[in-house]
Amino acid sequence: EAGVTQFPSHSVIEKGQTVTLRCDPISGHDNLYWYRRVMGKEIKFLLHFVKESKQDESGMPNNRFLAERTGGTYSTLKVQPAELEDSGVYFCASSQVATLSSYNEQFFGPGTRLTVL
Amino acid sequence: AQSVTQPDIHITVSEGASLELRCNYSYGATPYLFWYVQSPGQGLQLLLKYFSGDTLVQGIKGFEAEFKRSQSSFNLRKPSVHWSDAAEYFCAVGIRGKLIFGQGTELSVKP
Secondary structure (H helix, E strand, C coil): CCCCEEECCEEEECCCCCEEEEEECCCCCCEEEEEEECCCCCEEEEEEEECCEEEECCCCCCCCEEEECHHHCCEEEEECCCCHHHCEEEEEEEECCCCCCCCCCCEECCCEEEEEC | CCEEECCCCEEEEECCCCEEECCEEECCCCCEEEEEEECCCCCEEEEEEECCCCCEEECHHHCEEEEEHHHCEEEEEECCCCHHHCEEEEEEEEECCEEEECCCEEEEEEC
């Protein structure tokens, strides 16, 4: 069974440009999460999809970030325009159906390292 | 606010020595607790988790962790470290579907 995949593995862009990150969750996983780790800091939650709906987007830093999950399968995270402080590693994770009172293991992808120059 | 603290940014141990990685959390209710490991070029892999019951939990790769409510701690242990254990380790609390992570502890293993 394929794990969570992310593309690209590394992206280098200039300030002001647009970048789109993609995440393919494990097949059948309704829950999809985005996290980010800025250098030297902890991994921080960005948002959570249940199928195609945004369940929780409380961690999105600002309106330059747009996440979508069309059809409840893969997800994209677009940063437009990118700023220097957006540099970091963006992780995607997925899990099976869960409720607010229970947890299923979140399976993580290898991350996309974004460098904004 | 909920938070997770891993006080040790970097630890070096000799191969075969025992290991303890510290984790403290701040959360009002009974937490869901996790330890993840990230090897270079890999995603985060779940080592073990605590939801309820026995406070000593066993995980993969010979790791275990003990939940101590009185100390708000969930320390990770391994009796004998192998060179392949060199990686970064993350403690996390699960709250309403999302994970709140500590800063991570990087483990180096000396031959």
